[in-house]
Amino acid sequence: MLEFLLERANYWAVIGLMMIGLYITFASQNLIKRMVGLSLFQTTICLFYVTLGVVSGGTAPILFGADAPDHHEAPPSPEEVHGALDAVLAAGGEAHGRYADLVNTYSNPLPHVLMLTAIVVGVATLSVGLALVVRIREAYGTIESDEIREIDLKTALAQHAEAEKAANEAAA
Amino acid sequence: MHGTLAGDIGIALVNVFFLAVLFAAAIAIARMRSLFAIVMLAGIYSLVSAAWYVAVDAVDVAFTEAAVGAGMSTAVLLGAMLLTSRTAKPEKLFSRVGPMLVCVMTGAALIYATVDLPGLGDPNSPVNSGVGYTYLQINWHDTGIPNVVTPVLGSYRGFDTLGETTVVFAAGLAVALLLGFGERSLAEMIRKEDRTSLRQKPKAPEAPATDEDPA
Amino acid sequence: MKSDHHVILRVVAKGLIPIIALFAFYVQFHGDFGPGGGFQAGVIIAVAVILYALVFGVPAAMRAVPPVFTRSLAAIGVMIYAGVGFWALLQGGNYLEYQALFHEAPGEHHGQHIGILVIELGVLCGVSGAMLTIFYAFAGRVAEIRDEDW
Numbered sequence: 203m204l205e206f207l208l209e210r211a212n213y214w215a216v217i218g219l220m221m222i223g224l225y226i227t228f229a230s231q232n233l234i235k236r237m238v239g240l241s242l243f244q245t246t247i248c249l250f251y252v253t254l255g256v257v258s259g260g261t262a263p264i265l266f267g268a269d270a271p272d273h274h275e276a277p278p279s280p281e282e283v284h285g286a287l288d289a290v291l292a293a294g295g296e297a298h299g300r301y302a303d304l305v306n307t308y309s310n311p312l313p314h315v316l317m318l319t320a321i322v323v324g325v326a327t328l329s330v331g332l333a334l335v336v337r338i339r340e341a342y343g344t345i346e347s348d349e350i351r352e353i354d355l356k357t358a359l360a361q362h363a364e365a366e367k368a369a370n371e372a373a374a
Numbered sequence: 375m376h377g378t379l380a381g382d383i384g385i386a387l388v389n390v391f392f393l394a395v396l397f398a399a400a401i402a403i404a405r406m407r408s409l410f411a412i413v414m415l416a417g418i419y420s421l422v423s424a425a426w427y428v429a430v431d432a433v434d435v436a437f438t439e440a441a442v443g444a445g446m447s448t449a450v451l452l453g454a455m456l457l458t459s460r461t462a463k464p465e466k467l468f469s470r471v472g473p474m475l476v477c478v479m480t481g482a483a484l485i486y487a488t489v490d491l492p493g494l495g496d497p498n499s500p501v502n503s504g505v506g507y508t509y510l511q512i513n514w515h516d517t518g519i520p521n522v523v524t525p526v527l528g529s530y531r532g533f534d535t536l537g538e539t540t541v542v543f544a545a546g547l548a549v550a551l552l553l554g555f556g557e558r559s560l561a562e563m564i565r566k567e568d569r570t571s572l573r574q575k576p577k578a579p580e581a582p583a584t585d586e587d588p589a
Numbered sequence: 590m591k592s593d594h595h596v597i598l599r600v601v602a603k604g605l606i607p608i609i610a611l612f613a614f615y616v617q618f619h620g621d622f623g624p625g626g627g628f629q630a631g632v633i634i635a636v637a638v639i640l641y642a643l644v645f646g647v648p649a650a651m652r653a654v655p656p657v658f659t660r661s662l663a664a665i666g667v668m669i670y671a672g673v674g675f676w677a678l679l680q681g682g683n684y685l686e687y688q689a690l691f692h693e694a695p696g697e698h699h700g701q702h703i704g705i706l707v708i709e710l711g712v713l714c715g716v717s718g719a720m721l722t723i724f725y726a727f728a729g730r731v732a733e734i735r736d737e738d739w
Contacts, residue, residue: 205493206493209493209494209495209496210488210489210491210493210494212389212393212494213485213488213491213494214485214488215393215397217481217484217485217488218397218481219393219396219397219400220481220484221477221478221480221481222397222400222401222403222404222477223400224473224476224477224480225404225473225474225477226400226403226404228472228473228476228477229404229465229469229470229473229474230462230465231462231463231465231469232409232459232462232463233458234409234412234413234451234454234455234458234459234462235403235409235412235462237451237454238403238412238413238416238451239403239404241416241443241447242400242403242416242419245419245420245423245439245443246423248423248435248439249423249426249427252427252430252432252435253430253494254491254499254501255432255501255502255506256430256431256494256495257431257495257496257497257502258494258495258496258497259495260431260495260497261431262431262432262433262434262624263431263510263521263522263523264433264520264521264522264523264622264623264624265510265513265514265520265521265522266520269514270514270520271514300511300512300515300516300695301508301511301512301515302511302512302514302515303511304510304511307497308431308510308522309430309431309432310501310502310506310507311506311509311510311522311523311526312501312505312506312509312526313432313501313506314432314434314435314523315434315523315526315527315531317432317435318434318435318438318523318527318626318628319527319534319535319538319628321435321438321439321442321443322438322442322538322542322628322632322716323538323541323542323545324442324447325442325443325446325447325450325720326541326542326545326546326719326723327541327545328447328450328451329447329450329545329549329723329727330545330548330549330552332450332451332453332454332727333454333548333549333552333553333726333727334552335454335458336454336457336458336552336553336727336730337552337553339457339458339459344459345458345459346462346463433623433624434624434625434626434629436624437616437624437625437629438628438629438632441629441632441633441636442628442632445632445633445636445639446632446635446636446639446720449636449639449643449724450723450724450727453724453727453728453730454727457727457730515695515696516695516696516701517698517701517702517705518698518701518702519621519622519698519701519702519705520621520622521620521621521622521623521624523624523626524620524621524626524705524709525701525705527626528626528704528705528708528709529687529701529704529705532674532685532708533684533685535670535708535712536670536671536674536685536708539666539667539670539711539712539715539716540667542663542715542716542719542720543663543664543666543667543715543718543719545719545723546660546663546718546719546720546722546723547660547663547719547722549722549723549726549727550660550722550723550726552726553726553727553729553730554726554729554730555656555660555722555725555726555729556647556651556656556725556726556728556729556730557729558729558730559647559648559651559725559728559729560648560651560656560729562648563648563649563651563652566648567652
């Protein structure tokens, strides 16, 4: 039971952070605070992806040692050749084609790649959102969404009244 | 026992510490009203999560998060804050209850879903035994580049990265179309240059005029 | 602009900015062997220019790196990336198939190395250009940041 809880504690912490980001996006009226909440949410999604790609006992996905034999040069000097490399070559590490048997343990590189690009795209889209907020501020004079809604409502009512007046005048 | 938490007590402590700091920063952002403090705390949140990425072996992601999240997005948020306002209005009590309920329910549903997920650090989980492991195996034969992230980014998933680069370019273009190319600073720069050039050679603008007159 | 009380900031930034730019190129070209790559290096270069703009003022930064240059750089970056794909097409391979660049058998790495290096260069140009365009768009709208604004 304890093992089960410990294995999932990280997921739960990340989900908790995610929900705080969602709450900020939901509850605040200020548009800039909303954008910050959105970027918090996005960062936390990245945390979750990377958490899923963790391999226990693994290192960063950069091949080293016997997994990256230098096969362009002359064979490595005898003191460099460890038992592990011998084992790989004996098992046909290179000979049996593309699929090498890994000696060291690495974390999964795929979530890293996906999240790396997602972070950069995230900041680009965040700045598009902020540019829209700046334009909204210039048009309405405020960035509180309830005030913006009020102004919109007033404008729409005024337009309706004007249209009705014009229709009445045309009928008369 | 598979868990990274159980494997190494030092890593576990680092994990707990960083997650606690992240929680503190997130809750502070939710409660604060000064936008400057919120933006700075968002930068801190990014920086701490970058440190946490190193603890879970994602060095490339940590690098990106530190440069982008803590550097670039803080600068952009500050610029937007300067152009809009400094403080946020306090939320009404009524508008806080609904979102809180929604978030608690969504969180409960997600936590219920994690029961079926493989444990943290399980090497045989579908995520870790699928294409990600294959990349690790075939990368050295295919490309001969030790950092597996770079070939996956550039070679195996080159189309993906082309799309991402185009998205970044399009986002830059969209921001420039919405806000201009910084005309106000540009005007200031041109004005200053005109002033300095006038001071240096006051007769410069007249010289071409006298040349043209006889022609 | 009052410039008396930021002397330390200016002196430190002047020494730091070239080092940041140099570090960006290290990250760019060492990306094959350690953490790093075009995305990170592009953002670091952009951050170096942003630091210059924050310390010495946006007009000074615009004189050093004009906005015309940054938005062309973003477009050129995407074109370099897409151009590698067309290069592979011209060599008879598929789009972005680096193995076809020098007509190599599987297991030889020349094309992969060159291809990844060039597309990372494209990513560097694209990302740094786009980020600087974004920064100029935001910062160029503020007339002048005074100390009282904080």
